[in-house]
Amino acid sequence: EEGGGICKSNIRASGEYKEELLHYLAETKKDEQKQYLVRRIGYKQPDDMVISRIEDPRIYNTNVTLAIENVSEFMAGSKMFLAPHIYKFWSFSMPATDKRVRDYYFETPFLKTDTTIYKLPEGFEVDVLPASKSFDCFNAAYSAAYTYDAASRSITGVTTLELKIHRIAPAEYQELKTFFDKVLKEEAQRLVIKK
Numbered sequence: 001e002e003g004g005g006i007c008k009s010n011i012r013a014s015g016e017y018k019e020e021l022l023h024y025l026a027e028t029k030k031d032e033q034k035q036y037l038v039r040r041i042g043y044k045q046p047d048d049m050v051i052s053r054i055e056d057p058r059i060y061n062t063n064v065t066l067a068i069e070n071v072s073e074f075m076a077g078s079k080m081f082l083a084p085h086i087y088k089f090w091s092f093s094m095p096a097t098d099k100r101v102r103d104y105y106f107e108t109p110f111l112k113t114d115t116t117i118y119k120l121p122e123g124f125e126v127d128v129l130p131a132s133k134s135f136d137c138f139n140a141a142y143s144a145a146y147t148y149d150a151a152s153r154s155i156t157g158v159t160t161l162e163l164k165i166h167r168i169a170p171a172e173y174q175e176l177k178t179f180f181d182k183v184l185k186e187e188a189q190r191l192v193i194k195k
Contacts, residue, residue, distance in 0.1 A: 001121050001195075005071040007043070007086045009064045016108055018060040025051055025062055037064065042088025044068045073190060079127060081190040084144065084157050085116050090187050094177040104168040104176075112161045120153040123195055129155065130189035137179040138172055139164040144186055155191055 013021050024036040033051060037043045046066035054061040072080040089112065094104070120126075132145040144159040161183065168176055 001123070003070045003072045003075060003080060005068055007046075007064075007066040007068055007071070009066070009086070011060070011062050011064060013060045014058070017110075021060040021062070025060075025064075026053060037066075037087075042091060043086060044070070078195040080124075080193050082118060082155075082193065084130065084146075084159065084187060084189060084191065085114055088187075089114050089159060090161055090180075090183050092180070093184060094173075094180050096177070097173070100170040100173040102170065104170075104173055106163060106166040106168070109163050109166045110161075111163075112159075114157075114159045116157045116159075118155040118191070118193075120155070120193055122153075124153070124193050125150075126155060126191070127194040128190075128192040130186070130191065133186050135179070135182060137175050139168075140176060140179050142179070142183050142186065146191065155193075157191075 011021065011025075024040070025033055028036070030049070034046065034049055037049070038045055043066060045068075047069055048067040050065045052063045054063065066086075068086075071082065071086065073083050074081050126148045129146040129148060130144070132143075134141075134143040136142070141162045142160070144157065146155065146157045148155050
């Protein structure tokens with residue numbers, strides 16, 4: 001009711017991300033783990049944290065439980081404004097350029113998926129949900145959909161972002177920059193709940 005909550009996340013990764021998570025969440029001390037979750041992944045600063053690894057030879061699989069003092073982005077009167085995710089799903093902006101002459105490189109191609117479920121406290125209901133969106137360009141795709149289940153007082157958001165090729169030719173750069181600018185705009189949407 002005051003804006004705090006418990007975040008229960010299951011993080012699964014393969015490839016380069018698997019190795020990164022193994023190092024930062026399995027091989028470092030608690031303070032470094034917390035810094036990694038906040039600075040690299042973009043979680044809100046937790047007051048308390050529990051990480052428990054799930055053994056899987058193919059992927060990195062772990063449960064992370066965070067106690068967060070302020071889940072909402074901000075509050076105004078009886079309304080709370082929530083981000084679509086409890087962490088920064090995508091926050092990278094490609095550099096602006098009038099005419100690119102060299103290839104642009106991402107670290108790797110990737111597929112990111114996220115399912116976020118907000119369980120609302122007693123007495124709260126949905127005021128506004130972002131509209132579902134789906135768009136793509138020559139080698140990237142984004143989709144986000146939101147639903148509300150009144151019986152369980154749960155908002156579910158499912159988001160997918162895929163980059164199929166990590167080497168971007170100059171002729172394709174502006175289209176991809178426009179695509180990712182649109183992703184950033186969608187990720188800035190807010191779910192609004194009210195008491």
